[in-house]
Structures are given as structure tokens and as C-alpha cells.
Amino acid sequence: MTEANYEARRAKLLKKFRECGIDSFLISSVSNVRYLTGFTGDSSWLFLSPGLTVILSDTRYETQLSTECPHIRTEIRDAASTILDLAARIVGASGVRQTGFEAEHLSWATHRLLKESVDAASTGTLVPVSGLVERQREVKDRFELEQIRDAIHVAERGIAVVRSSLRPAQTETEIRYLLESAMRDFGAIGPAFEPIIGVGPTAALPHAHAGKRTVAEHPVLLIDWGATNIHGYRSDLTRVFLTGKPTKHIERVYQTVLAAQKAAIAAIRPGAKCADVDKIARGMIDVAGFGKFFGHGLGHGFGLDIHESLRMSPLSGQVFEPGMVVTVEPGVYLPGKFGVRIEDDILVTQDGCEILTKVPREFEEAFVGFLA
């Protein structure tokens, strides 16, 4: 990424100002600031207008900003002032009339304080703006797709290490640390999120923390993991490994989830509605009798954040476009027994989609060798 690339992203965003009724925009989301400037710190805002681009930050980040964003003007505060003071001063000095703020990222209280400061410093007004940068981020550019592919590659190398070294006495926590360490060895700056490692009943908790259960306790081992690559982009996968002889019930649940996932992926193309794709998977799981055991959405966008604004759920009003990247992750969770979730990362292409993740997912491929 060059400064010209970041400038192009900002130029694209500026073109949306008119329809939002704004002539300037205060961007406070850490990921949105990073996306538009390349700055990797936090606690910093971006002020953007047709004539002015400024990053508002504090002394902790002064040196880092001069390295990461040498072409962007910065305003640095010390410990005796707040970012609200800085923001109001710039709004006042630049003579803008309608300054957008990120309605999902500014708390109710911060908005009130910002409004007081802006009212004191100018005659301009604050305008709530929802999801503007997020919508731009839904469609990934070439650089972002390279990074996401890299984050997937690192995650896939990591899981290969884990799979090849599974032992009956290993705990969920031991697996988690081995996986994190392996991904780092392959170039990750960290996991994309706290990896979920669940044996048997723990796998029935969609957001379980890895604990003390051992691999030998139950034939189902669920791993939901991803890597964050050097440029901050993430991957997100889930696989179930069969570490012992599965019951017919386990097989039926696995095949139900897998069939639902495949059918949903097959329906992803430009123009398809996210809610409709969700419905395909949800309907198949429902018909198989497991409807009440699948309570979360089918998938979500990801990139710099692990959960981005694209959502597949019954409530989604979104439509797929080329360049969008989304997880597809149906699951069936049987409390106290086990759970199955299968998750891949999908890129929407011009005429359909591409499955970016390549870890085998067929039932027969889920068997781990050590018990054979």
C-alpha cells in the first residue's frame, strides 16, 4: 500500500459526502482510521473534508504517525486536553457546516460532549452517519484480498501442525496455545480472535473458552480459529475433527451441517440477498430436525476486523457484490452433548463465488489418524 492507495480510498469516501448531507467527517473507529490512512495505533480520529485531511492524536503516537503517515497532517494533544478539544478546534477553524460523526462508533456520552465543544467553537452542526466507511470496506480491493489470502494461508498451516500432533491426553488449552504458536511461526502477528477449542459438550457452546477437557474425552473436537497477518487482516475458519469413533448421531449432525453449508455457498453470487442465503442453510437444518439448535447468523464479513458489517441472518437487508468476503458457518449445538460447525471464507466473484479456504471438510476427511 502506498500513500496514493490510501488517498484513493479517501477520495472514494469523499464522493459519498453529498448524499450523506455532510461537508466533513470525523472518523473515530480505529479500523476505519487505519483503512483510510494506514495508521495502526488507536485513540486517534481522522478529520476529512474536501480541502483538509488531519489525524487527531496524542503524544504517545507522535513518532509512530510521522513514520506511518508522513504525508498526512497531524494534530497532537497533550495530557491537559482532550480529543474533543482538538476536534472542535479543527471544525471551527476549517469553517465546515455539516460535520458527520460515526453513529455506531461514538458513544452517546461522547457525542454529547463533542456537540458541546463544537457548538462552542463553531456554528456548524453534527450529523449522524451510519456505516459509511464500513460499506466501502465490504468490497475488498486487491491489496486487501492478498492480505486475507495470506491470513488464511497462515491459519491453514497452523491447523496442519495441530492436526498432525493431536494426542489423546492433550487439553483444549494446550491445543489453543500450540495453534497460536504455530500460526506465529508462520508469520501471524497473533490469532484473529481467541481460538475456540471445544471437546464434546464444550463444542456445544458456540463461544466456548478452551478449558481442561482432553481430546480423549469425546470423539468430537471443534476448532474455530484464524490468524491476523502482518498487515492486520484476518481469517476465520471452523472445523470439526473426529478423534474417536463417531456415533451415527454425530455423523447425521455433521452431514446436515455440511450439506447446509455447501448449499448456502452454492447460492452466493452478485445480486443474491444475504437473508436468502441464510434461509437456505437454516431451512435445511430445520428440515433435518435441528432448527432450534442453530441460533446464530450464517456468516459475516471480515477483514481488518473479525466481524465486519456484512451479515447473513434472517434480519439482513444486504445484497452480495463482487469483491465481498464473508464467512459461511452454520452450526448445530446439542447442549451437554456436542456441537458441529463448519466455516469457510468465501469471496464473491463476478459470476459466483470462490472458496478461499482449502482445509478438507468432508466427513471422511474429518477423521484424525491417531486412533486408526
Added chain:
Amino acid sequence: MTEANYEARRAKLLKKFRECGIDSFLISSVSNVRYLTGFTGDSSWLFLSPGLTVILSDTRYETQLSTECPHIRTEIRDAASTILDLAARIVGASGVRQTGFEAEHLSWATHRLLKESVDAASTGTLVPVSGLVERQREVKDRFELEQIRDAIHVAERGIAVVRSSLRPAQTETEIRYLLESAMRDFGAIGPAFEPIIGVGPTAALPHAHAGKRTVAEHPVLLIDWGATNIHGYRSDLTRVFLTGKPTKHIERVYQTVLAAQKAAIAAIRPGAKCADVDKIARGMIDVAGFGKFFGHGLGHGFGLDIHESLRMSPLSGQVFEPGMVVTVEPGVYLPGKFGVRIEDDILVTQDGCEILTKVPREFEEAFVGFLA
């Protein structure tokens, strides 16, 4: 912690409702929900009124809630509804008139949606409430102090491993991973935050990411680290280790920071103003000629979160009370050269304070043996 302890925390909170002008409270901060209920998941809200305690969550957490909060009523949504629907239904059904919301934790946009839902379901109103649970959390109870001491103990054992194994060719990143791994071996569920490991010029970036500099590159090695213990409580320390022969300039900066830290700590007692304690350290660093190289606040509360509401800075209006826990962490950062920060964790006692952290901090004690 027993359910009776959590109930006592909620009872204490309920007593503040009248002065806030509320008869019920929707608590949306993950840490505040955990503090009041023991629930360790996220995406869940707590509704609290004198007659009703309900956790609003979704199917992902159904089993976990039944284990962690068996005595608290839960309302579980599926993928076809939102937490706002749940919240509005409960506000409507319970007949409350003035429902508080957490003004710092609800985004502007979520507040607007919540207001629409509540307006449709009841004649009650939403009232912004600022920092109510946070103020209660500023003073730690016995259980919390035990956990913080434990998190400090784990962090101190971890740094002893790192210090004893320092080698000239080690990179900042290698040190980071060794430290995280050592703390886990001693019982941490993870670091309290991404550890900052900075050699020389990297130490001059207060929020640096560990990178590829090696220990041999510069005599100054700054480590800012902490552990999260099994109950979610954190610790936060910083030390500078001297891995080679320091210049007189390094010694002068180190002694300036250390003297400022000691003077500030000596001033902490019930009734002392946070801004005054900040001023003591800031003034000493200023007099020594390094004022413009210390741009952040002197310290912050911590516990379940690494940054809690108690702040020592020129802007703070807070006053110390017995049971508060706070970091004291002055620093001097010389861009392109090196930085020194020394940070300890302090408990405010009945008649003064106790330094909870015991890692040696004298200049002579900062020397690492391998070059001796």
C-alpha cells in the same frame, strides 16, 4: 464469589437509582455485566430494577448462562430478533417509567434504535447514566483484591523467567512470546494486554508493538506487561532493564522518572486529589527538563478492565478512597533515542497506600547480569 456476593453488588447499585432519576437500568458493558452477575460471555445485557433482574442474551450463550448464572432469569433471543427487541419487551412488560442506559457504552446509533423500540413498547423514557457501575468498581472488594494480587503474582513470576533468560540476540517479539507463555504456565488465562517490549528507540514509543530489534542493539529494554488471571482480573507493570552499559543521559532520565514515581506514590492516600498526584510527578519531570517528553496521564484504575474509570491526569476531578487500585507510571520518551517508564500497582489503604507490585525498580537493580 457466590451468588450472594453478586446480589450484594446489585443491591448496592440499586441504592443509587433514585439519585440518578431511574427506576430501572439497562447495563450493556461486558465488564459491568460480568461484575454484577458473574457471566463471562459478551453481547448480553443486564436489566435491573428493584423487582426484576434479567440477562438478555442469545442462543450462543444459553448453556453458559445456565452454568454461570443459574439464579438469574434469562431471556434468550434467536437469530430473527435483536437484543433491542428483548430490551423493549422487558421495559414494556415490567411497567418501569425511567430506564437508565449506559451513556458511555451505548453508541449513538444503538441508543436511537433502542429509543424507537422502547417508545413503541411502553410509555417509559430512557435516561442517560454515566459511570455508575464504573464508580462502584473503582473501590475493590476483598474478592477483587485477591484476584488482582494473584494477577500481579503471575506477572511477576513471568518477568522473572524473562529476565533470567535474556540473551543479546533475542528480539522484542521473542521476548513477548516467552513472557506470554511463562505467564500462562503460572496460571494466567492470557496477558492483560498486548505486552509492550521495546529496545532503545522502540522504548520511546509509549504504545509500541514488539518488533525485530534485538536486546544487543541498545542498553535500554522497556517491558510493559501484565497478566489476566483465571477470574478475569488484570495486572499492569512496566520496568526498564539495562542490558548494556548505560550512558549518563540514560541514568539521568531513569532517576528522574523513578524519583517522580516515588514522590507521586508517597502522595496517594484517601482524600488526595488524582490531579494533584499527577501534578507532583509531572512537575518533577518538568523541572528536570523533560516536561515535553511526558505526554500521557500518570496512571489509571484497573481490574476486570485494563483501563478503568479512575484516572490520574491534569484533567481528572477524582479523589482517592480506600480500596481503589491504580497504576502509577510516569515516563520520559526521547524520540529516536530511548524511553523510560516505571509502573507499579498501588492500593489505597485507610491511611495511605500499599505498593502491590514488588519487582525491583532501583537503577542499580535494573542491570541484567548477562553482560556483567
